[in-house]
Amino acid sequence: MAQKIKAPIAVKEAAADVIAKVKTAVPELAAGLADAVDRQRIMSAYKAFRPILRPDLDEPGFRLPKLIRIVEPTPKFLAGPFGKAAVGNYEINKGIRFANIFPNRLEEFGLRLYPDANSGFYYIDPCDDHYYIAMDEYFSHCKQNRVNELVTIAQALGATHFKVTYMERIDKKTKGAANGGAKGGVLGGKGALRVKSAYALAAFTSVSIEKEAHFSGHEPAVPQLTYLKNDPEINALISMRMDNNDLRSMNALVKLNSASSIKTSTAGKIDAVMKVYGSALSGEATVTRQTETESRGVLAYEIYF
DSSP: OOOOOOOSSOTTSOHHHHHHHHHHHOHHHHGGGGSHHHHHHHHHHHHHHOEEOHHHHTSTTOOOOSEEEEOOOOHHHHHSTTTTTOSEEEEEETTEEEEEEOGGGGGGGTOEEESOSOSSEEEEETTEEEEEEEGGGHHHHHHHHHHHHHHHHHHHTTOSEEEEEEEEEOOHHHHHHHHTTOOSSOTTOSSEEEEEETTEEEEEEEEEEEEEEEOOOOOOOOOOOSTTTTOHHHHHHHHHHHHOTTOOEEEEEEESTTTSSOOHHHHHHHHHHHHHTTOOOOGGGSHHHHHHHHHHEEEEEEEEO
16 A cells, blocks of 8 residues: 655755755755845745655655646746746645646656546555556546456466456445345346345445456466455455365455545545646546445456366
8 A cells, every 4th residue: 555645845844954955956046045034035935835856756755645736837836946946846725735746857756647647637546656547537447456456366266267247335225226126145137136245235236247257277376466465355265265176166245445545535625626727527427426436336256166
């Protein structure tokens, strides 16, 4: 998981440290920083503009905020003392802190962006501090990463057949109408069904088959996992298969409410920030709606050996 990020500008950051950093990053300011008045002026500008300077990137433990934006610097920022030297700047809006990264300095951050660098707002991958995903594709991409890892598990464990079905837990207010008297126990059927697993006895509706394949099968090997390495049902499946070659099949549910690192309280703030900058997602695609949908979603995993 992503490590705890470092505060972008620190009220506790010593003035001497800031001045030393500015001298390194903006050499043309160095000569005037011997004067106390000039130092105070630069400190005031530093707090107002919140620049990200090149020496920041080299500090041990440097981490960007979880939300970033790829955007050109404003004319006001360019006209300020850090306009030419900064690689980005920090901003706080609608109760959330994020980093603006300037496109011509993006390469210096060493980030990977999905699907490209032209999407505006991005959020951090829950398992990789240097991987950021465009907000309009964030939830679908996080789900797909888990589907892909379930494929890897099937291949490593020597499965002969597997199927991954995306399902959603039925809300109480619609549960009666959707249930339609369906009996439980079968994964992947149409309509509502009941599944006894990590959710105890809960009602779900099948939405789509995400992946299905048949293989010839082979002796099992332990799969290398990233996104599902802490999932209890997946770890139980791997242990049972590695310890028991007589295992013929198993069903598991992978919860999606931990697929991303966006909490519901954070989702509303992200929606508000994106609206301010004209990048708002609409309808069911808002971050808040997608967070709520994710909280109801599971991947039903059927695997046969």
